[in-house]
Amino acid sequence: MASSLENLEHRLAHEAAAFGKREARGGANSGQLTWKICGLTGLPPTAAALRRKAIGKLRGMLAAQRRWARASHPAYDLNRHLAIREALAALENMKDGGP
Numbered sequence: 873m874a875s876s877l878e879n880l881e882h883r884l885a886h887e888a889a890a891f892g893k894r895e896a897r898g899g900a901n902s903g904q905l906t907w908k909i910c911g912l913t914g915l916p917p918t919a920a921a922l923r924r925k926a927i928g929k930l931r932g933m934l935a936a937q938r939r940w941a942r943a944s945h946p947a948y949d950l951n952r953h954l955a956i957r958e959a960l961a962a963l964e965n966m967k968d969g970g971p
Contacts, residue, residue, distance in 0.1 A: 892961030
């Protein structure tokens with residue numbers, strides 16, 4: 873039987889994913905998305921293969937946020953967690969043309 877913390881983590885992950893999908897569907901235009909991704913990852917908007925690099929970096933950042941959430945680390949930020957998840961979902965749903 874799953875603990876209440878595991879249930880909470882599962883529900884939070886589900887809600888964050890649903891939020892990211894909703895925002896990706898009706899969310900920002902590609903220019904806003906590009907600047908959001910660049911702001912989160914630190915990659916310049918002119919970087920070659922921005923989409924591929926950003927996906928890799930955002931996945932690592934999301935994993936770190938999840939670790940920090942589980943550990944109740946003071947560096948954990950729910951808003952940043954959601955922003956990372958939203959940007960990652962938008963990139964993964966985008967065609968290979970890039971932002």
